[in-house]
Amino acid sequence: MSLPQPHFSSELFTALRAATLDDWKPYIEHEFVARLGDGTLPKTAFLHYLKQDYVYLHHYARAWALGVVKAATLQETRFCAYIMHGLAHMELPLHVRLCAREGIGEDELFNIREEPENLAYTRYVLDCGQTGDFLDLLTALIPCAHGYGEIGLDLAATATSGTPYQEWIDTYAGADYQGMCHTVGKLFDRAAKDRIGEDFEKSPRWPRLCQIFATASRLEAGFWQMGLKAA
Ligand SMILES: Cc1ncc(C[n+]2csc(CCO)c2C)c(N)n1
Numbered sequence: 001m002s003l004p005q006p007h008f009s010s011e012l013f014t015a016l017r018a019a020t021l022d023d024w025k026p027y028i029e030h031e032f033v034a035r036l037g038d039g040t041l042p043k044t045a046f047l048h049y050l051k052q053d054y055v056y057l058h059h060y061a062r063a064w065a066l067g068v069v070k071a072a073t074l075q076e077t078r079f080c081a082y083i084m085h086g087l088a089h090m091e092l093p094l095h096v097r098l099c100a101r102e103g104i105g106e107d108e109l110f111n112i113r114e115e116p117e118n119l120a121y122t123r124y125v126l127d128c129g130q131t132g133d134f135l136d137l138l139t140a141l142i143p144c145a146h147g148y149g150e151i152g153l154d155l156a157a158t159a160t161s162g163t164p165y166q167e168w169i170d171t172y173a174g175a176d177y178q179g180m181c182h183t184v185g186k187l188f189d190r191a192a193k194d195r196i197g198e199d200f201e202k203s204p205r206w207p208r209l210c211q212i213f214a215t216a217s218r219l220e221a222g223f224w225q226m227g228l229k230a231a
Helices: 009-018 021-028 032-036 043-070 075-101 104-108 116-131 136-160 166-175 175-196 207-226
Strands: none
Touching: 009 021, 009 043, 009 136, 009 207, 021 104, 021 136, 021 207, 032 043, 032 166, 032 207, 043 075, 043 104, 043 116, 043 136, 043 207, 075 104, 075 175, 116 136, 116 207, 136 166, 136 175, 136 207, 166 175
């Protein structure tokens, strides 16, 4: 079955996704995702994922902060600072609230032992930003942001009614999150055009961008698999 086309209207995302579909599909169609949709994902697996994700989001926020440093225009700086602020003050507190309902406090969250899959992914993204430029960094960040947008849309269309994960699905399928993906996609295209021109695939940097995008997608699939270990 072929995946539906997402609507993020980023030319570069669309091109990278098409070029690396063998790594993209196992992320988007992972068993963890399917079981969020049909409601069979054990709560232990979801909570394990959520606790690791708290630490993940901290490092992900640091990576957007690195974007502030690597930005070449004030618009890029402002945008990265805006996303980082949203992560620190909205996304992370949401995880804290979800975990608090299960009796897990924020101290425990901050001090959890990071799984190797989590360490690998977060530090890989930061390393892409440190060794590369703003475009390399964004290419490592996009599979996270856009992948969840695509998964949200897929699940909103296919989920079994009554799944306990409906709130999670609605968050990522919702207009706010989809709008954010759209805005990030526009920034991504602008950043690419400013650095490698309009014809992305002809740039000498294209193979490296594909490699970064595919690696981040594989690390996302690994993150889902890590969640299932607690099932
Ligand atoms: C492993 C992992 N990958 C992706 C996301 C999704 N995500 C991370 S930050 C953010 C909001 C701003 O981009 C979203 C949707 C996640 N939570 N955990």
